[in-house]
Amino acid sequence: MKTITIETGQNIIDIAEQEYGTLEAVYHVCNDNNLPYDALLYAGQKLVIREFGVDDILFINVAVLNEFKRKEKDGLPFLVNSRTPMAELPPAETVDLPSFYGAGAVGLNAEGILGLTQIFRQSQAADDLPFVADMERLFYATPSVFGHVAHAYQLGGYDARTSFDELMMNLIINGEVQPYYVLRLKHDTYLTEADNFKITFR
Structure with a gap:
């Protein structure tokens, strides 16, 4: 497993697409992080993500992930971001x-x-x-x-x-x-x- 940090505006579907290349991977995102499917995420929230070739993954689209890899700039990962309203984490x-x-x-x-x-x-x-x-x-x-x-x-x-x-x-x-x-x-x-x-x- 690896850990990612949620950016402002990202939702669970964004993370499923970004990290697994498919909407079906909402299953992994929610189950591995004990999240309900309709949960709002926090900016800065940490989520655990399964690693390709290391962890068992039921839902993944490698072709989409390779396309995201091609879109990386200056070594920074390509982010999927729907600009969704975020849950506010109290100070x-x-x-x-x-x-x-x-x-x-x-x-x-x-x-x-x-x-x-x-x-x-x-x-x-x-x-x-x-x-x-x-x-x-x-x-x-x-x-x-x-x-x-x-x-x-x-x-x-x-x-x-x-x-x-x-x-x-x-x-x-x-x-x-x-x-x-x-x-x-x-x-x-x-x-x-x-x-x-x-x-x-x-």
């Missing part, structure tokens, strides 16, 4: 979205993330969140408006950020699609108190 300082943490299977999906323990970070609080878990694969999910997680400090001060993969996942919060960064511990392990982390954001 980070006004957002009080929940973060999620806990343990689960390696393939934990959006519904599973929503079932983890919630914690809120008030906008006036410091840019850190304490998390505690005592099971196998550890997950942290934080709203993308907080920024990427820069550090994951264990007790004692060791930064274990490189022990986590980072995924992009869209969650439905209060009926609205919200992009989240999901940290997933790379290896199954039995976590003890020494494996609790305190995360900070960029």
Whole structure:
């Protein structure tokens, strides 16, 4: 999978055409990003896209993608843009979205993330969140408006950020699609108190 950034005016159909060359690929865009088919996108929103030759793709038109490749200028990708009205993402300082943490299977999906323990970070609080878990694969999910997680400090001060993969996942919060960064511990392990982390954001 690769990650793309939505430009102002783009919609789900634009992304299906741009990245897969066919409208039918709306199926991939929506299912891989936990989006309803009629979702409005945010300018700057991150979406995950399947990579040709790497991931399984049911719907793709290589001829159209090759034509888009021919239209690239100065190494910049060709963008499909219908100039659609966008959903407005509230500024980070006004957002009080929940973060999620806990343990689960390696393939934990959006519904599973929503079932983890919630914690809120008030906008006036410091840019850190304490998390505690005592099971196998550890997950942290934080709203993308907080920024990427820069550090994951264990007790004692060791930064274990490189022990986590980072995924992009869209969650439905209060009926609205919200992009989240999901940290997933790379290896199954039995976590003890020494494996609790305190995360900070960029």
